[in-house]
Amino acid sequence: MKSRWNWLHQWASPRWFYRRSGACIPWCAVAAAGLLAVALVWGLAFAPPDYQQGDSFRIFYIHLPAAVLAQSVFAGMAVAALVVLVWRVKLADLFIRAAAPFGASMTALALGTGAIWGKPAWGTWWEWDARLTATLVQFFLYLGVIGMHGAFGSTRTGGRAAALVCVLGALNLPIIKFSVNWWHTLHQPATFTLTAPPAMPAEMWLPALVAVLGFYALFAAVVLFQMQSEILYRERHTDWVRRLVDGAA
Amino acid sequence: MRPVRRRRLLALLGLVVAASLALGLVLYALRQNINLFFTPSQIVAGVVPLNQRLRVGGLVVPGSVERAPDSLAVVFLVTDTAATVPVTFEGILPDLFRPGQGVVAVGRLDAQGTVRAEQVLARHDENYQPPEVQRAIEQARPPDADEY
Numbered sequence: 210m211k212s213r214w215n216w217l218h219q220w221a222s223p224r225w226f227y228r229r230s231g232a233c234i235p236w237c238a239v240a241a242a243g244l245l246a247v248a249l250v251w252g253l254a255f256a257p258p259d260y261q262q263g264d265s266f267r268i269f270y271i272h273l274p275a276a277v278l279a280q281s282v283f284a285g286m287a288v289a290a291l292v293v294l295v296w297r298v299k300l301a302d303l304f305i306r307a308a309a310p311f312g313a314s315m316t317a318l319a320l321g322t323g324a325i326w327g328k329p330a331w332g333t334w335w336e337w338d339a340r341l342t343a344t345l346v347q348f349f350l351y352l353g354v355i356g357m358h359g360a361f362g363s364t365r366t367g368g369r370a371a372a373l374v375c376v377l378g379a380l381n382l383p384i385i386k387f388s389v390n391w392w393h394t395l396h397q398p399a400t401f402t403l404t405a406p407p408a409m410p411a412e413m414w415l416p417a418l419v420a421v422l423g424f425y426a427l428f429a430a431v432v433l434f435q436m437q438s439e440i441l442y443r444e445r446h447t448d449w450v451r452r453l454v455d456g457a458a
Numbered sequence: 459m460r461p462v463r464r465r466r467l468l469a470l471l472g473l474v475v476a477a478s479l480a481l482g483l484v485l486y487a488l489r490q491n492i493n494l495f496f497t498p499s500q501i502v503a504g505v506v507p508l509n510q511r512l513r514v515g516g517l518v519v520p521g522s523v524e525r526a527p528d529s530l531a532v533v534f535l536v537t538d539t540a541a542t543v544p545v546t547f548e549g550i551l552p553d554l555f556r557p558g559q560g561v562v563a564v565g566r567l568d569a570q571g572t573v574r575a576e577q578v579l580a581r582h583d584e585n586y587q588p589p590e591v592q593r594a595i596e597q598a599r600p601p602d603a604d605e606y
Contacts, residue, residue, distance in 0.1 A: 257588030261554055266586060295467045332552030332579045338494045376470065377477050384485070393493040393515055395562055400584040408585040 221298050223440045224449055230433045237430035244423030248274075252416035265329045268322050273400075273417050274424040276319040279347060280382055282312035282428065283375070286354070287382075290375035293368060300436075302368040303443075305375060306358055307435035311428055313351035320344060331395055339388035340396035343381060350378035364443075495562050502541040506567055513564050514543055514573050515581070520557035536561065536573075547575040554580035 219225045252270030259266035286308050292301040323341070324334045335341065357371035389398045400408050407414040444450045459467070485492065495515030496506050506512055514536055522535035531548045545563045555561060560581035565574045587595075 257590075259586045260589040260592035261559075261582060262586075269586070291470065294470055295463050330552070330554055330580065330582055332555075333577070336494065336579065339492050376474060380474070380478050380481055384481075391492075392489070393495050393497070395494055395579060395581060397582055397584045400586070410588065410591060413586055413588065 221300050223300060223303070223444060224447075226300055227437055227440050230437060234430055234433050234437075237426050237433065241423055241426035241430055244419055244426055248416050248420035248423050252420060256413050256416050257410075262330055265326065268326045270416055270420050272319060272322040272326060274420040275315045275322060276344070277421050278424050278428060279312060279316040279319050279344070280385060282308050282315060283347065283351070283379060284382060286312065286375045287379035290372035293372040294376065302372070303436045303439050304432065305354065305368070305371055306439060307432045308428075309351055309354045309358075309371075310435075311431055313348060313355065315424075316344065316348040316351055320348065333395075336395045338395040339392045340385065340394050343385040343388050347378075347381055347385060350374065350381060353378070497538045497541075498536055498543040499538055499541040501543050501567060501571070501573070508569060509566050511564070511566060512573075513562050514545065515560065515562040516543070518555070518557050518559055518561055523557060536563065543571065543573055545573045545575050545578075547578050549577075551578055552580040554582055 248270060253267050258264050286305050289301040289304045292298050293305065328334050353374045354371045357374050358367045361367040361370060388394060389396055441450055495513035498514060498516050500506055501514060516536040516538045519535040519537050519542060524533045529548065530550065532551065533544060533546050535542050536545050547563065555578060562579040562581060563573055563575040564577040567573055
């Protein structure tokens with residue numbers, strides 16, 4: 210039991226994390242490039258068009274993964290925020306800092322592709338529909354997290370304030386998820402659920418699945434890289450970073 | 459768990475419970491306003507005010523779409539399968555507008571019970587299909603099958 214805790218504590222040490230994550234980044238980056246290339250070529254060129262929407266349906270292969278990431282990144286940040294607020298683990302704060310801009314970009318991408326898709330399919334760029342509005346709120350919550358980090362004199366206070374926004378902001382996630390079931394909305398209900406097979410044939414949903422995995426790999430690569438930079442910056446006065454920089458120079 | 463951490467965890471959980479309760483009450487109070495559209499049943503039942511901007515959502519009744527020969531004016535019926543409401547519109551309809559398709563019409567309800575739409579939006583469902591699959595389904599279905 211004791212050794213298991215030690216193993217866990219190692220991962221909370223920025224220095225240990227820096228060494229270990231450095232080895233993962235190239236793998237994540239290669240996986241992201243490969244999966245995204247396969248998914249985009251497959252989805253945009255080879256998957257069959259939709260019987261009603263034709264080729265404009267293909268924006269689904271970017272819209273869906275962006276929307277999935279927009280929500281799951283925030284869920285991950287909320288868990289990290291709990292760790293920040295209760296256990297005061299520095300690394301969890303670094304994760305929130307690194308993940309927030311990525312999540313905000315994904316939310317913006319989901320809103321943007323949704324608008325481009327909405328114009329031909331629905332006849333409007335934007336409608337104050339529950340799903341769309343809740344996603345816009347999510348975008349502002351991301352901006353709130355990013356803003357909170359810089360809003361205080363000390364990094365620590367800023368990190369805790371941002372963590373609080375993450376925990377409370379996570380309450381919006383079930384609203385986004387269930388908005389299409391709870392209210393009449395313009396947005397259609399979920400195509401993918403855990404309880405039923407996807408409401409589309411395999412040659413249509415497989416590229417979407419590959420795209421989601423590719424977006425996750427990209428997220429891992431970007432976040433680990435950002436966390437590494439932040440670790441180097443925060444620990445710049447320590448011996449190990451000095452030695453690392455001297456060794457590299 | 460050390461007492462100080464337990465205290466922080468409990469405080470945080472309390473905060474989350476209180477915030478979800480507040481949010482839940484707000485959403486409950488606003489539940490009618492959050493709905494994007496009224497259903498034809500609600501309009502026929504008279505819960506909808508006259509001459510105010512509203513949205514009505516439902517399926518376009520097949521065979522009900524009448525286009526004017528000399529303008530972009532169009533009249534069609536919208537149904538939720540329980541009640542039906544006529545909608546008039548003048549303008550360009552979205553590509554997905556077709557009989558049997560879900561639509562949301564934005565406009566005003568007049569005294570005759572007709573919705574005078576300023577904008578018509580199309581809904582689509584979560585089921586996507588390649589064209590050949592859809593053709594096969596249509597061929598397999600008897601012609602007098604339920605059209606919704």
